[in-house]
Amino acid sequence: MPSMRAPFLLISGLLVAGCVPAPSTSPAPLTGASALYMPRDVKAAYRKGTRSPDGRPGPAYWQNRGRYNIEITALPPDRTIRGSEQITYMNNSPDTLRNPVVKLFLNIHKPGAPRAGGASADYLTSGVHIDSLAVNGVATPWVNDDNYFTWQRFHLASPLPPHDSVRLAFKWHYDVSKQSGREGMLDSTTFFLAYFYPRVAVYDDYSGWDTMNFTDMQEFYSDFNDYDVAITVPANYVVWGTGTLLNPAELLQPKYLQRYTQSFTSDQTINVASKAEMIAKTVTTQSPRNTWRFRAANIPDMTFNLSDHYVWDAASVVVDDGTHRRVSVQSAYNDTAADFPHMVQFARHGLDWLSHNWPGVPYPFEKTTVVQGQAGMEYPMMVNDESYPDTIFSRFVVEHEIAHSWFPFYMGINETRYPMMDEGWATTFENLIGIADLGKERAAGFFEQFRVNGWISNPSSAEDLPIVTPSDALSASAYGDNAYGKPALGYLALKDMLGDVAFRKGLLAFIDRWHGKHPIPWDFFNTVNDVTGQNLNWYWNSWYFSNNYIDLAVGGVEKTGNGYTVVVNNIGGMPAPVDLEAHYGDGTNEVIHETPAIWAADQRRATVAISTSKSLQSLLLNGGIWMDADSTNNRWSQIKGLSLARPR
Ligand SMILES: [Zn+2]
Numbered sequence: 048m049p050s051m052r053a054p055f056l057l058i059s060g061l062l063v064a065g066c067v068p069a070p071s072t073s074p075a076p077l078t079g080a081s082a083l084y085m086p087r088d089v090k091a092a093y094r095k096g097t098r099s100p101d102g103r104p105g106p107a108y109w110q111n112r113g114r115y116n117i118e119i120t121a122l123p124p125d126r127t128i129r130g131s132e133q134i135t136y137m138n139n140s141p142d143t144l145r146n147p148v149v150k151l152f153l154n155i156h157k158p159g160a161p162r163a164g165g166a167s168a169d170y171l172t173s174g175v176h177i178d179s180l181a182v183n184g185v186a187t188p189w190v191n192d193d194n195y196f197t198w199q200r201f202h203l204a205s206p207l208p209p210h211d212s213v214r215l216a217f218k219w220h221y222d223v224s225k226q227s228g229r230e231g232m233l234d235s236t237t238f239f240l241a242y243f244y245p246r247v248a249v250y251d252d253y254s255g256w257d258t259m260n261f262t263d264m265q266e267f268y269s270d271f272n273d274y275d276v277a278i279t280v281p282a283n284y285v286v287w288g289t290g291t292l293l294n295p296a297e298l299l300q301p302k303y304l305q306r307y308t309q310s311f312t313s314d315q316t317i318n319v320a321s322k323a324e325m326i327a328k329t330v331t332t333q334s335p336r337n338t339w340r341f342r343a344a345n346i347p348d349m350t351f352n353l354s355d356h357y358v359w360d361a362a363s364v365v366v367d368d369g370t371h372r373r374v375s376v377q378s379a380y381n382d383t384a385a386d387f388p389h390m391v392q393f394a395r396h397g398l399d400w401l402s403h404n405w406p407g408v409p410y411p412f413e414k415t416t417v418v419q420g421q422a423g424m425e426y427p428m429m430v431n432d433e434s435y436p437d438t439i440f441s442r443f444v445v446e447h448e449i450a451h452s453w454f455p456f457y458m459g460i461n462e463t464r465y466p467m468m469d470e471g472w473a474t475t476f477e478n479l480i481g482i483a484d485l486g487k488e489r490a491a492g493f494f495e496q497f498r499v500n501g502w503i504s505n506p507s508s509a510e511d512l513p514i515v516t517p518s519d520a521l522s523a524s525a526y527g528d529n530a531y532g533k534p535a536l537g538y539l540a541l542k543d544m545l546g547d548v549a550f551r552k553g554l555l556a557f558i559d560r561w562h563g564k565h566p567i568p569w570d571f572f573n574t575v576n577d578v579t580g581q582n583l584n585w586y587w588n589s590w591y592f593s594n595n596y597i598d599l600a601v602g603g604v605e606k607t608g609n610g611y612t613v614v615v616n617n618i619g620g621m622p623a624p625v626d627l628e629a630h631y632g633d634g635t636n637e638v639i640h641e642t643p644a645i646w647a648a649d650q651r652r653a654t655v656a657i658s659t660s661k662s663l664q665s666l667l668l669n670g671g672i673w674m675d676a677d678s679t680n681n682r683w684s685q686i687k688g689l690s691l692a693r694p695r
Contacts, residue, residue, distance in 0.1 A: 083584055084515075084592050089569055097252035098567075102574030103560050109139040110459075110565055111250050113272040119243065120279045120338075121353055124235040126222045128243060134215040136207075136247050144207040146200045146323050148256040151175045152242035157262050160196040163522065169226035171304060177245065181216040197261040198248060199410055217245045228263070229424050229431070230350075233314075234381075236284075237354035239420050239431055242267075244349075249461075251565055259463045259519045264526055266455075266462035266469065269347035271563055276349050279338045283328045285320065286360055287379045287416045289428040290343030298337050303330050310361030311375055316391040319359040322382040326356055343412075343427070347456055350426035352418040358382050364395040364401040367409035374398060374410055380419035384434035386441040390417045393442040394430075397449040397480065405479045407551065408558055411457045416446055425451035425473075443481065443493060445562035450476035458558065459565045464517045466526075467591070470567060471514075471534025474498055478539060494672050496534035503597060503674045511594045515568055528690070536597075536623070536673060537590035541575075543624045544586070544642040549579050586643065587651050595620030598679035599668050602652065610658040614647045615645070617653070618680070622646035622660035623673035627655060632662035635670065 085093075092098050117132040138144055154160055157174035174196075180189040182203060189201060207213045223238050224231040230241035249257040249268050256270050278286050292298075293387035295307055303320055310317045320330045331337055336559040341350060357379040365373050376394045380387035394417050402409045412428050420431035423444055430448040435441045454472035455462050478498075481490035501524055502510055509525035514533050518526050542550040553575035561570060572587045589595055602614030613627060621645040629637045637659070645653040657663070669679040675681055 055443050058541075062423070083569065083572060083587055085569060086405050087214055091565065092253040095252070098570060100573060101577045102557070102570050102572070103577075104564055104570075107141075108215070108564070109252060110270065111247075112137050112270050113247055114208060115244070115246070115272055115274045115276075115349075117244050117274065117276045117349075118279070119237055119240070119276065119351075120225050121223075121240070122281060123238055123284070123355070124447070124562060126225075126232065126238075127220055128223060129218075129220045130244055131218045132216070134217070134247060135212050136215060136646075137212045138207045138209060138250075140250060140252070140317050141209050143209065143252075144250065146202055147207075147213075148198050148200050148250075148258055149245050150198050150242075150246035150257075150261075151245055152197050152261045152267075153197040153221050153230075155261055157193070159193075161260050161262050166227055170224050170228070170231075172222045172224050175219055175221045176574060177246070178218040179216075179221060181214075183214050184216075197478045198258055200256075204503055215247070219245060224379075227421050229422050231514050232353070233352075233420050237352070237357060238544065239350075239352045239418065239422075240278075241350040241426055241431075242348075243351075245258070246272075249565070251461075253567065257461075257463070261463075264522070265464075265519050266466065267348070267463040267477050268463045269459075271345045271347060271459060273344045274342065274346065276341045276351070278341070278351055278353065279336050280353050281355075282333050282335060282337055283325070283331055284337070284355045285330065285339075285357065285379070286339035286351055286353045287359075287377060287418060287429075288296040288339075288341050289346065289349040289426065290341040291413055293340040294338075297334055298339060300329060300332065305359060310377075311363050311373065312448075313362050314364070314395070316362045316388075319361050319377075320364050322356055322358050325354075325358070327688075330359075346412070346427050347459065348427050350429045350431075352379055352416075352420070352429075352431075354379065356381075357419070358387070360388070360391045362391050362395060364398050366398055369405075369409075372409065374412065375414035377416040378418070379416065380434070384419050385436065386438045387417075387419050389438055390441070390445065392451060393417075393438075393445050396442075397446040400480050400483060401446075401450055401453070401476060405476050406453050406554055406558060408453060408457075408555070411562070412452060415449060415452070417448075424448065425456075427452070427456045435690070439485070442484070443477070446480050446484075447477040450480070451465050452577050453558070457562050457563070459563060461565060461567065463519050465515075465568055465662065466518050466530035467514050467534035468566070468571065470530040471538065474531045474535035474537045479533065488626055490620070491672050494532075494535075495674055497670060498535060499674045502528035502532050503676050506676070513593055514591045534591070536621075540622065540624055540643050540673065541586065541652050544622075545579060553578050584649065585647060589620060589622045589646070592618060596676050597621045597623050597670060597673050598676040598680075599623065599625055599670065601666060601683040604663065604666060606685050607656070610656065610660075613655045613657060613683075615641075615653045615655060615668065617646060617651050619676055620650060621673075622650060622668055625673070626669045626671065627657070628667040628669055629657060629659075629663055630665045630667075631659070635661065 096105040099105045113137040119130045154174040156172040177189045180187045306319045361377040363373040378390040398410045417430040422431040424431045425448040450473040455469040460468045478494050556578040557574045596619040598619030602615045602616040605612045625640040663683040
């Protein structure tokens with residue numbers, strides 16, 4: 048973010064002689080180099096060497112993975128989805144596993160499921176029914192217990208030793224819910240299938256089996272698996288989804304196959320199939336049922352949309368200038384949506400910009416498909432977005448969802464526990480691409496409206512819980528603000544403080560060290576400390592581990608020999624950047640930008656020297672997107688001969 052450098056001496060944390068004394072309420076400064084709070088299970092991971100104090104994966108780092116072969120049958124308007132799968136699950140941990148945990152996310156639809164909010168009758172279903180389980184080919188009992196919801200353990204008759212694998216075969220069925228959210232029925236012949244298969248939960252090095260409930264608020268945590276998914280649908284349905292479509296020549300009639308193939312080298316949007324063509328039933332092969340085969344390797348999840356009338360657009364975009372690698376960009380939508388005909392180009396722009404600017408890592412997958420649904424939700428290689436009347440807003444939302452391709456999907460983030468590394472980063476990139484698209488002022492307006500105002504204008508205690516709080520322990524807006532706006536403000540303030548070069552170095556080192564793995568916040572903090580050569584624990588501590596909020600105040604203004612000294616008190620405690628807007632007696636103005644570096648030595652009080660021969664008439668502290676909880680103490684004015692503002 049552009050910073051207006053001050054041509055002034057910065058005296059940080061020093062009490063300048065003759066300056067207004069610090070208010071007596073100023074608390075003792077935090078100890079700069081204090082070690083960050085670390086949960087006991089994370090400490091244990093460092094002791095075991097699975098994570099290194101320099102921020103890298105440790106020499107003993109491991110993670111488990113699965114190979115999933117899934118077959119699904121969906122025959123709309125019948126809402127029942129039937130599936131079978133073979134999972135080969137590899138135990139790379141040093142532990143013997145006896146009672147694996149299986150995630151059954153769609154049990155969120157069962158009446159009585161623990162849920163962050165209420166549910167309409169159309170949302171409710173009877174959940175996931177496991178019809179059979181076999182372990183290493185041996186039928187194994189499974190109880191569909193009405194009182195278990197989004198995860199369930201089962202017992203392995205033979206424990207799974209370290210460095211061995213087990214084969215699990217599930218058959219199951221469930222009904223797609225009539226009301227769609229992250230997944231469900233979009234209309235009677237359009238189904239969005241997500242979280243649709245039983246999967247082995249993550250077993251990791253710092254907390255063992257993931258037994259966090261899915262309550263439709265906090266999100267997901269998945270291993271990197273290899274998938275082959277075959278989806279059988281009636282003729283005249285198209286299936287869009289994660290991964291490479293393996294058999295387009297079997298599925299599409301020649302004219303449509305040609306358009307589809309063309310899209311892989313086309314910058315321009317190609318309409319692969321119009322609504323009229325879909326309804327005329329000329330697009331797909333005319334066998335009674337078609338099986339669409341998708342494959343993706345080393346990816347956290349697979350998601351699909353199927354429809355007999357959605358419009359299909361496609362193009363592609365170069366994301367890697369070194370290799371000239373192109374990725375496919377597709378969209379699927381109702382022809383009533385005015386914004387969706389632009390969606391392939393919006394998505395191309397997002398992939399291009401994010402690959403080349405921030406995070407500045409080429410998009411790591413082979414395609415992206417944006418589906419018109421009702422979610423505003425990201426999935427690997429898939430986005431499910433509502434249609435909006437304002438195309439600026441449509442683009443804003445799809446850019447945010449595509450930014451998730453890096454965080455959490457490329458980076459293997461535990462979104463359920465640490466959304467500061469998922470939504471926090473997506474919200475950061477959303478702001479940065481927004482500045483490129485709309486200009487700084489309008490992007491700031493969006494950011495303040497959607498990401499900051501809800502937090503900073505809400506004085507309740509839950510709002511100021513530390514960002515690093517495990518978010519499965521949070522609810523309502525405390526979850527949302529700790530997931531999105533607060534961590535993004537911290538990352539953006541870090542960028543302001545370090546400058547783009549050092550910030551990029553830290554971010555890219557973190558991505559390079561941890562992509563395809565499961566980093567936690569300490570890995571990020573340690574990596575940035577390591578590669579910048581700075582101990583930023585004071586900064587991490589204030590932004591991510593404290594109950595701080597943003598409230599800066601003018602503590603006082605003192606005339607000095609060559610200008611003025613301004614005391615800025617940090618009442619809320621967050622080390623935020625600030626602009627000092629100085630208004631002089633000759634009618635001129637000056638903006639002095641201070642990065643969070645002014646809080647390095649003393650997180651409660653800083654002094655800023657303004658070197659000027661002009662007469663200072665008034666002063667305003669303007670935090671911009673770092674909105675101030677109490678702006679009444681942000682002004683100072685030279686009135687009635689009173690040269691000192693009263694400390695508040
Ligand atoms: Zn998001």
